[in-house]
Structures are given as structure tokens and as C-alpha cells.
Amino acid sequence: MKSIIVTGASAGIGQAVAERFLSGGWRVGLLARRAEVLDEMAAGQEGAVVLPADVGDPAAVQAAFDTFAARAGRIDVLFNNAGIFTPAAPIDEVPLSDWDKAVRVNLSGMVYCARAAFGQMRRQDPLGGRIINNGSISAHVPREGAVTYTVTKHGITGLTRQLALDGRAFGIACGQIDIGNAMTDLLAGIAERARAEGQPEPPSFDVAHVAEAVWQMAALPPEANTLFQTIMATKMPYVGRG
Numbered sequence: 001m002k003s004i005i006v007t008g009a010s011a012g013i014g015q016a017v018a019e020r021f022l023s024g025g026w027r028v029g030l031l032a033r034r035a036e037v038l039d040e041m042a043a044g045q046e047g048a049v050v051l052p053a054d055v056g057d058p059a060a061v062q063a064a065f066d067t068f069a070a071r072a073g074r075i076d077v078l079f080n081n082a083g084i085f086t087p088a089a090p091i092d093e094v095p096l097s098d099w100d101k102a103v104r105v106n107l108s109g110m111v112y113c114a115r116a117a118f119g120q121m122r123r124q125d126p127l128g129g130r131i132i133n134n135g136s137i138s139a140h141v142p143r144e145g146a147v148t149y150t151v152t153k154h155g156i157t158g159l160t161r162q163l164a165l166d167g168r169a170f171g172i173a174c175g176q177i178d179i180g181n182a183m184t185d186l187l188a189g190i191a192e193r194a195r196a197e198g199q200p201e202p203p204s205f206d207v208a209h210v211a212e213a214v215w216q217m218a219a220l221p222p223e224a225n226t227l228f229q230t231i232m233a234t235k236m237p238y239v240g241r242g
Contacts, residue, residue, distance in 0.1 A: 001047065003072040004218065005029035005065065007055055007113055008082030010037040012184035013134065013210055017079055020211035021218075022047055029068040029075075031055070031113075032082070055082045055109030065116035074124045077218045078117035080110050081134040083152075085186070088145030099148050106152035114163060114174075121172050128171025130225075132217050133160050137180040137230065137238050164227060173225040175217055180232030182207040203233035 004021050008014035010032035018041065021028045027047045030038045035052035042048035049071050051064040069075055083106045086098040114131055121129035138146060139153040156176065163174035181187060183204040191201040210231060217226045232238055 001025065001027045001072075002076045003027040003029070003068070003074060004077040004079060005031055005051070005068055005075060005113075005117065006079045006081060007031045007109075008134075009041070010034045012186065013179065013182060013207060014079070014081045015041065016207045016211040017081065017214050018048075020208075020215050024215065027072045029064070029072070031064055055113055056104040058108075058112045061109075061112040062116050065113075065120060069120050069124070075117055075120045075129055077130045077132065078113060079132050079134070079214055079218075080113050080117075082109055082113075083134065083136075085146070086148045090145060091147045094147060102148035102152050106149070107155045110156055111159060114159060118163065118167070118170075118172060121167075122170035126171075128222055129173075130218060130220075131163055131167075131172065131174045132214060133174070133176045135160065135176040135178040135228075137178050137232060139176075139178055141238065160227070164225070171222060173220075173222070175226045176228050177210070177213060177217065178228065178230045178232075179210055180230070180238055181205065181236045182210045182231075182233075203235040205233045 004026055006014050006018040009018040009030040018028050018030055022045050029049045029051050031051040031053055033054050038050040042050050049068055053060040053064040086102050117131055133156050135156050136153045138150045139157045142150040160174055160176040167174055181202055181204045184207055187204055194201050213231050
């Protein structure tokens, strides 16, 4: 049975991806802070392993990865997904506490998880594995007032490139999926506010398509890698943004 850890598994993209891999017969490590939600997701799922942890806590991350590796025997894939979007504002109006939160989760948290996965993958037998980072189209082109998200997601692009390079000697592939306007609870809230204000809803698409795209990246043979993939709502204002 192949194995994957999904961070941010309790909602949105992470939940959709976790459910896709469970339905595909993988052993899935469900990593997120809300243990009760993870327990509900895991109910009746033989392949689910609940890993309550805060990605911003390096000791908790390492313990969760060690627990999963002991249970599954190895880690084949990490979907490095957990992230937050702080309230939009010009940089001088962004509370420094929001900056610290974004760095802790979006950048440090993803580094901690990648580090734990990389360490396991380079030592397991047979060695190797795959790390898939959830970037964002904001890792390429920003949107207004999103300095904390944009800066941290640009950092993830650098992380992806570095791991793709450093992983070669150990059979570790690293790729990144950049997602725009998948219909999650967050986007549903934005759409609801737009309707209430008489504004057009943002173009969107079913989050299940993101899960399928991650599945396809994870299912590649060891000698192939999707370095970067963009999946987005066809009509969203990304191409030509700005």
C-alpha cells in the first residue's frame, strides 16, 4: 500500500486530496490541528492515520512524521498543503502579528514538513519519494493587498526548486501545484459576499479537479516529475493580471 501525508487535511483542498487518496487505496496521514475533524474523516477508513499537529511546531511535525513512518513503513509522498491567508491590506496596515502568522504557517511550516519528509525519504529502503508543494498563482503574480501571502508563496517556489535539485541524489522528486479559485469554503464565503453586494461572483471550479491533479502528480513513476503545474478557473483574471 502506497503512503502519503497530507497537511491541512481537515478542510478545503487538503481534505479533498486526502479523500481522493483514501478512495484510491493509499495509506493517508491526515495532518492538521483539529483532531476531532480528522477523527470524523478517518471513521471507517482503514487506510487513514490521524496525525493531530500544528505545522508551525517543528517538534510536533517531526513526531507526526515519525509516527506515520512507523505505521506505514515508509513515506512515498508528502502533499505539503497547510496554509493561511491573512486579511488583505497595504503593507503599512498589516499587523506584524499577521506577518508572523503567515511566515509561521505558510513558510516555516512547509519547510518543517518538507524537512521531515526529506529526512525519512533519503533513509528509507528503497530510498526516495515525492514532495508536492501547494504553491499558488500568487507565487507568480500577486493580487492587491496580499503581501503576507504573496511573499510566503514566492518562498515556496524557491523551496520547490531547491528540493528538486537536492533530492536528485536520493531519488526524491519535488513539484509544485499552483491553484487559482478552487471552490473551497473560503471561496464560497467570498462568492456569498459578492452576491450580497450585487457584485459578480469570482470564476471558480470544483476542488475535486485539484485532488485529481495532485493524484496524477503523485502517481508518476520515479523517473518522471511535474515540476510546476497551474490549475485555475478558466475565466479568472490571472493571465494579464495587473
